[in-house]
Amino acid sequence: MACRLGCGACCIAPSISSPIPGMPKGKPANTRCIQLNEENLCKLFGKAERPKVCADFKPCPDICGGTNQFALETLLELEMLT
Ligand code: SF4
Ligand code: SF4
Structure with a gap:
């Protein structure tokens, strides 16, 4: 599949x-990466x-x-399993 641009969940x-x-x-889990822009795209x-x-x-x-x-x-959920 193609990435759903603007999702940002994996960031x-x-x-x-x-x-x-x-x-x-x-970065810790459940924390926005500083490089994720307002459109949820990686800078x-x-x-x-x-x-x-x-x-x-x-x-x-x-x-x-x-x-x-x-x-x-x-x-x-995956994060909590590891
Ligand atoms: S941003 Fe990450 S979690 Fe979201 S669709 Fe793309 S690859 Fe999947
Ligand atoms: S560097 Fe870019 S791809 Fe990696 S977590 Fe941060 S925003 Fe996402």
């Missing part, structure tokens, strides 16, 4: 341990500074579902 729900510009220690998309873990995350129906809320809830 909010999961914790990220890699450094992110502006968040040198990464670093296509740039070398974008963490590898972000580029490696691929949209899939099981996680992203049909709504932004579904994706947020699913990613938060």
Whole structure:
């Protein structure tokens, strides 16, 4: 599937341990990435500074579902399992 642009759930729900510009220690779970803009798009998309873990995350129906809320809830559930 293609990413539902403007969703942003995978930039909010999961914790990220890699450094992110502006968040040198990464980000905690359930916290907006500082690089997520008001349209819920990544300000670093296509740039070398974008963490590898972000580029490696691929949209899939099981996680992203049909709504932004579904994706947020699913990613938060996965976060609590790890
Ligand atoms: S959770 Fe899925 S649909 Fe939402 S922004 Fe991330 S990859 Fe795209
Ligand atoms: S760097 Fe970009 S893709 Fe990665 S979590 Fe932040 S906004 Fe999302």
